Amino acid sequence: MRKIKSNLIIFLSTFFFTISINAAESDIYKKIDLFGEVLEKINKEYVDEINQSESMDSAINGLLQSLDPYSAYMSPKIFEQMQTETSGEFGGLGIEVGMEAGVVKVISPIDDTPASEAGLKAGDYIVKINNIQVQGKSLSEAVDLMRGPVGSSIELTVRRIGEKKALIFNIVREIIQVQSVKSEMLDDTIGYIRLTSFNDNSSDQIEKQIKKLKKNESLNSYILDLRNNPGGLLSQAIKISDFFLDNGEIVSTKSRKKSENRKWFAKKGDITDGKTLLVLINYGSASASEIVAGALKDHKRAILLGENSYGKGSVQSIIPLKNRGAIRLTVAKYYLPSGESISEVGVRPDIEVNEEGDDFKIKSDTDNQLSYAIKLLNG
Secondary structure, three states: HHHHHHHHHHHHHHHHHHHHHHHHHHHHHHHHHHHHHHHHHHHHHHHOOHHHHHHHHHHHHHHHOOOOOOEEOOOHHHHHHHHHHHEEEEEEEOOEEEOOOEEEEEEEEOOOOOHHOOOOOOOEEEEEEEOOOOOOHHHHHHHHHOOOOOOOOEEEEEEEEOOOOOOOEEEOOOEEEEOOOOEEEOOOEEEEEEOOOOOOOOOHHHHHHHHHHOOOOOOOOOEEEEEOOOOEEEHHHOOOOOOOOOOOOEEEEEOHOOOOOOOOEEEOOOOOOOEEEEEEEOOOOOOHHHHHHHHHHHOOOOOOOOOOOOOEEEEEEEEEOOOEEEEEEEEEEOOOOOOOOOOOOOOOEEEOOOOOOOOOOOOOOOOOHHHHHHHOOOO
């Protein structure tokens, strides 16, 4: 009797589970039919003739952007441009952007680019491009509006926290050549390394610059400047973190499938020989920058100085599509060695030093954060 009851319970559970799945599938098909009906009505009844291909692109992008601010559809043209950017040379303004509340948000301006020279800052909101409202456009559409022939000008209307009136920036587009790594000796004793992005050759450049700096016999400490570095390739963040660590976890990622969760560890050998390390961060330090800064902080390998970082703690994968476009999809979240996620929180510096003055510029006479770091290292 118990066996019959047990079998009956299993049967009923399976039966209702199957009904639930079938009902869910049926609902999805109804939604697809509804979408087709809406598209048909728009095509027939809308006041102006529409481009159905563009409408479909917008619908796909809307689906992805409803997931999170970082997932998006890339048309074949945008995908090709993105591939050029990660290789280190592209045309445009020189800013990393995302979407927030329907407008374009500046994650970070890139050093020595038109956007940086014009004065755009991390956290700025671009509300108009050449007097065209950004509200209602996809990120890809907004990025496309910002691109144009080299030498042509563009007007950006920007809202900035703390400013009552909108700011207007007139910028001339240029070929953007990203030199992601620069280095020099400061005060004869400090090896200064400026890393502006994590592209596919950043770790090789960092290693070369460290070897060059080590030739100075007076070298006793390093500054790794990650300010306004919007991130880039996860693999590069892992390699660069490893340069400064002798062992231990660097970062872990957790995805929907437990089988795809991963951890990365440092290999033995700190190529800076354990010398004092100070890392500069600000609100423009995002993603891969936060992995490096967070790992070095958690292992007490570096002192972090500056401002709280951006708080982008998710991993996006570029998935090519049959039409030669792609989707950028959030596939995992990353966690620091401490187990903490920095999503929407960021990495907090050990020593908080805010930018001072409207004329503040990284690596200049007005750079009070770098001045503070140098004084700290010199005792």
